[in-house]
Amino acid sequence: MKMPYIKFYGRDWLSEQGLRLSSLSARGAWIDMLCWMATGDRHGYMERNGEPYTEDQIAMLIGTDKGTLKGLIEELKKNGVLSYDDRGCIYSRRLVNDMNKHDMAVESGKRGGSPVLNENSKTRTQNPEPTVSLRVPLKDTLKGDVSYSFDRCWKAYPDKSGSKHKALEAYKKANAKEADVMAGIDRYVKFVEFKRNNGFRELNYANGQTWFNQRRWETEYDCPAQVKKDRIGTVNGAVI
Helix, strand or coil, rough: CCCCCCCHHHHHHCCCHHHHHHHHHHHHHHHHHHHHHHHHCCCCCCCEEEEEEHHHHHHHHHCEEEEEEEEHHHHHHCCCCEEEEECCCCCCCHHHHHHHHHHHHHHHCCCCCCHHHHHHHHCCCCCCCCCCCCCCCCCECCCCCCCCCCHHHHHCCCCCCHHHHHHHHHHHHHEEEHHCCCCCCCHHHHHHHHHHHCCCCCCCCCCCHHHHHHHHCCCCCCHHHHHHHHHEEEEECCCC
């Protein structure tokens, strides 16, 4: 399901360091690209029909020439505003994360909403007879409805490159707790953002299939707490 809007917060836009270091022209190009990403086939990505837009196409969409566009993109890239996936497609980390959260909320709603509230309602019932509930509580382990559990983790992971089927097979084989996988994704995303803000601006997320095959949620990523607060927090809080 597509989101028909962008969660745009003026304070975040004005306070994000990478955007403030970018020129007015670069910021203007970026907000245009954000709009195209939000209305395209895949929310958060500069692509059409499954293929990344070329520089000529992007230049046409935002109303400039290719030479000027290259300079603007290089500026945004240098300041850590935009990102590239493994295919070389420009995407917004903020829009992708917003879409993942939106999808997870929709799926949770279809299955009865908050699992905590569902459990509380069960304890309050006075009917001793067993009942059949249409609500499916969120499982903490990978046992049971593994495919549904994997889908939530796959949506939470920022790079969907590679074979989703093979990633699912690796997920089943691992037989780990979903909570551990989700926590590993969160640590990894923060680690990549930390590295990008400390000299590795071109660092991309690992291919999704590779990440799950190598069980990287078990990795402890080195990301100093003070840097996460000062730098990564502002990145996650901005429309980037």
